[in-house]
Amino acid sequence: MGDAVDTTSANGRTLGSQPDIVGKPPVLTVEDFSKSFGARSAVENVSFSLMEHEFVAVLGPSGAGKTTLFRCITGSAKSDAGRIRFGGTEIERLTPRELRQIAVVFQQFNLVRRLTALDNVLAGRLGYLPTWRGVFRRFERADKLRAFECLERVGMLDHALQRADTLSGGQQQRVAIARALAQEPRLIVADEPVASLDPSSAAGVMQLLKDIARDEGVAVICSLHQVGYARTFTDRVIGLARGRVVVDAPTQSLDEAAYDALYGSADLRSNTATTGHSGMPDHHSTVEKDRRAALRLGDPDPVLVSDGV
Numbered sequence: 001m002g003d004a005v006d007t008t009s010a011n012g013r014t015l016g017s018q019p020d021i022v023g024k025p026p027v028l029t030v031e032d033f034s035k036s037f038g039a040r041s042a043v044e045n046v047s048f049s050l051m052e053h054e055f056v057a058v059l060g061p062s063g064a065g066k067t068t069l070f071r072c073i074t075g076s077a078k079s080d081a082g083r084i085r086f087g088g089t090e091i092e093r094l095t096p097r098e099l100r101q102i103a104v105v106f107q108q109f110n111l112v113r114r115l116t117a118l119d120n121v122l123a124g125r126l127g128y129l130p131t132w133r134g135v136f137r138r139f140e141r142a143d144k145l146r147a148f149e150c151l152e153r154v155g156m157l158d159h160a161l162q163r164a165d166t167l168s169g170g171q172q173q174r175v176a177i178a179r180a181l182a183q184e185p186r187l188i189v190a191d192e193p194v195a196s197l198d199p200s201s202a203a204g205v206m207q208l209l210k211d212i213a214r215d216e217g218v219a220v221i222c223s224l225h226q227v228g229y230a231r232t233f234t235d236r237v238i239g240l241a242r243g244r245v246v247v248d249a250p251t252q253s254l255d256e257a258a259y260d261a262l263y264g265s266a267d268l269r270s271n272t273a274t275t276g277h278s279g280m281p282d283h284h285s286t287v288e289k290d291r292r293a294a295l296r297l298g299d300p301d302p303v304l305v306s307d308g309v
């Protein structure tokens with residue numbers, strides 16, 4: 001490999017020293033994407049693309065549309081308008097084998113509690129087995145080796161034979177990331193992966209995702225409620241408010257005004273203090289969750305900052 005050079009993504013974002021992505025197409029392209037639930041618009045005209053090695057945070061108040069966007073990226077929900085392409089192919093047209101290259105990491109880990117860490121990671125290999133082997137969980141030696149490697153990668157090799165329900169939250173999330181790696185992903189979609197973790201475990205998981213993006217070339221898109229984690233670990237922030245992109249910039253370039261646009265505008269506060277961004281009352285309808293998360297991390301309170309306090 002030659003000298004490392006600064007590289008800029010299709011969005012004009014600097015990805016640090018990643019010479020191997022020059023000239024490569026984006027891993028993921030979202031174009032004019034919209035999704036509604038009945039009369040309620042959840043995501044509107046969202047466009048962005050992700051390159052290999054990129055670690056992107058999607059920030060935004062509760063109800064901003066993060067989960068809806070992620071569900072459409074992973075093919076578990078359909079868009080109403082626009083296109084989402086993975087490796088140049090529209091999500092709806094991906095073969096099951098291609099879809100396996102999009103791995104999902106969940107807030108609640110989604111491990112099978114009574115199975116060992118190793119067996120949970122092996123589940124990431126199921127899609128690569130012939131059906132009969134999958135049914136009987138008859139994994140090849142190569143699959144088992146791969147699963148051990150993935151556990152080693154996330155620092156969980158010593159816990160390979162431990163039941164998932166005896167692991168701490170941070171350890172369970174590491175196993176879930178190992179399961180994602182076992183799928184040999186090109187894209188990891190992590191929906192609030194640290195929301196259930198204590199600050200120390202959360203920082204460890206964020207560092208792990210960052211390392212995976214850097215070392216394995218995987219693109220990682222991660223929704224967060226904690227501005228501090230986005231600032232510390234990610235390359236770029238996409239900010240959603242009321243289903244629209246209001247920020248898309250390298251993390252290092254973001255100032256308080258950008259976070260104000262996301263969390264603190266008077267308009268947003270007046271709407272989200274008691275209602276969802278659609279104006280309808282719902283359980284997503286407060287910015288308080290975001291404030292508490294920011295404060296826990298020692299970040300300036302986005303609402304107080306915007307009030308000039």
Ligand SMILES: Nc1ncnc2c1ncn2[C@@H]1O[C@H](COP(=O)(O)OP(=O)(O)OP(=O)(O)O)[C@@H](O)[C@H]1O
Pocket residue numbers: 037040041042060061062063064065066067068069276277278282284
């Ligand atoms: N299945 C659904 N049916 C109806 N409305 C929905 C559904 N899923 C989401 N919504 C609405 O779409 C909007 C966006 O919700 P979404 O869950 O994507 O936001 P979010 O940014 O992920 O929120 P949070 O940070 O609280 O998880 C909200 O107004 C929500 O109530």
